[in-house]
Amino acid sequence: MTTPRGAGSEPESVAAAPKARLVAVNDTTQFDEPDDDTPLYVPRRKIYPQRVTGTYRRIKWIVLLVTLGIYYGLPFVRWDRGPNAPGQAVLVDFPGSRFYFFFIELWPQEVYYFTGLLILAAMALFLMNAVAGRVWCGYLCPQTVWTDLFLAVERLVEGDRREHMRRDAGPWTAERLARAGVKHFLWLMIAWWTGGAWVLYFADAPTLVRDLATFQAPLIAYGWIGILTVTTYFLAGHLREQVCLYMCPWPRIQAALTDEHALNVTYRYDRGEPRNSLKKSEALRAKGEPVGDCIDCNQCVYVCPTGVDIRQGASLGCIQCGLCIDACDTVMAKIGRPARLIAYDTDLNIHRRQQGQPQRFDIVRMRTVLYAAVIAIVGGVMLYALATRTSESIAVIHDRNPMFVRLSDGAIRNAYTVRIVNKQLMSREFTLVVSGLPGATVEIAGAPPRADGRLMLAVGPDQTREFRVLVTSRSGALPPSVPVGFHIYDPATGERADTNNHFRGP
């Protein structure tokens, strides 16, 4: 135990501390008799996170307002696309099988863009982790954000930690009942609003809100609102930290992905230990004896939303939200000691300080550079794909049975199914040209040529259309297979699309 590595490592001083300190979140010994019959299931330990103010609390409030603001408000943002497409900025249109995001409109066959987004999301998560640990868990995860909101409501209605604990320990009075009722009502209202906002991403939001209010909306909308109301209410109101401790895979993956240079919310035990009560600390300090800044006030534990003791080091339960930093800073200010006894730091730096070496903050290192590079490359590829995305395309399938047809005059004809995609929001007409067979005639079943002999394929706005194209060759002897090209041009814009196929003969 000379070099701590990884998030699971314990500070040396704590590892050497008496057993009684080492009470893990899921330690069962405090509930059960230490006998042979170890329990198969552990009861829940209720956590009453205390109110706290400070830098990180402020950051969390801002993140909460911004993320929830986007979530609840985005469906109402309008985006004019003209008469042939919905006017909602962000819309998942299942009946029309389209996804709209501001100026982007994706077709089902373009869902691979989401693969790129998923890679970007994973790499951003890894990069965050390499730079400053569980930034996602502490600030951005929906579970954290909604739990934070629900805890704020709980404190508002049932009082802060002490008041709430005292009331919970007492009998069920009318007041306690009323407060609990109000809290659960408010929770359900938030949860209901959350479910309501969710369905608005799948239909025109103002219309759906009106339909929902007048009970005209489809049953499925009410069903989804109900499901999400229940899940939000239980996950954010009741399960809270249990989601992070038992359900979420990310803490496990995160522990395997981190390294000793990643900043973590860290108790600087080099400064904090040996810890004593405030009085004893002052007495020892007066005598000039070694004394740490930690006065064992447990404020860091009281404010923790997952109930861990940060002084035991990084753990699976610690979502690294930084609220213990705020709590400790408040105490340090009161007792006149410097702030940031708990701070974003690394175990490596603690050891370096203990050995009198300068601190190191290696933000730029191999893994952060690699993650950033992958983000840049994938992002670049996606931008390129988006920028060069064409608004028309052509696909051709050769008839399989029969491969070719002999006409009464001996000519050979091949039939093709041609599908034209028009991704623009207006009707377009494309000129069809078949190359590679000099002298061949081209016909479109059901669409006679124009007076000037051009073959025009009309495709409606934002639609695809299939045509049966007949190519006839009268040039006599041909090889069994001749490569041919199918080309479409938009005469209005000059945009084109091409594909290849074959002309078969006997």
Add this chain to the structure above:
Amino acid sequence: MTDRTQPEFDSYTGTQTTGHEWDGIRELNTPLPRWWLWIFYATIVWSIGYWIVYPSWPLVASYTTGTFGWHSREAIVSDLAALKAQRGPLMDKLGAASAAEIASDPQLLDFARALGRPAFGDNCAPCHGPGGGGAKGYPNLNDDEWLWGGKLDDIEATIRHGIRSADPKTRLGSMPAFGRDNIMKRPEIEAAADHVLSMAGLPVGANANLTLGKQVFAAQCASCHGDDGKGKREVGAPNVTDSIWLYGADRAAIVDGIWNGRGAVMPAWAGRLDDTTIKALTVYVHTLGGGER
């Protein structure tokens, strides 16, 4: 084995161990939360609900049907009804339009073709092939030769009433068995076949009696196939001068046709298929490639 009477604690994490040890690695005891257990019980209760509301338990001669009365067959029936309702307006439009009107309306044309394709696969493909490519004795519907006419109305009449079928309005016409029924002698038949080969531009044998052939053709064949051999659609007599040969373009096949006669049949589909499907099939076959205007 560790002494099971004494709980053992991991010196590093302080967590109790299960007392199990493999190659020096001890298993920490991290029990599941109790709410997990309750959710597990809840899923069991939920599964009992399934038994009650859905068909589940086999009985001696039957099974428990469940209070919802759910049945996979009824689910299909309702799915089909929903599909029918979705297609409703276009189906009505298709039903009201004539085949010619369908062919001139791009939306109806696409719909009719989409409807006609599976109907063709279900009903016509066994004889005419999945793409209408035909086979020996079964006409290719992609080419431009039509025994009974290739206009929309002709095709619809053929589908509706069939060829040599039991339908009173069926297409009728017969190629007699000139040899088998002793109408012609073998040399006459062979000479007629040689004459047909020469009209079609196919190679003719050196000792062919084309003079006799021409006489026989004019006497026996021209009433249906025409003096010029271009055929007559009223009786389904094919053009014998072009490149398309339903039974093969060799002398033996032609001699066989004259000797034994021809008379392929097609069933009448009126009554078996509804009018809208027949209309869709008509348009689909017409657009396969050979449709005449």
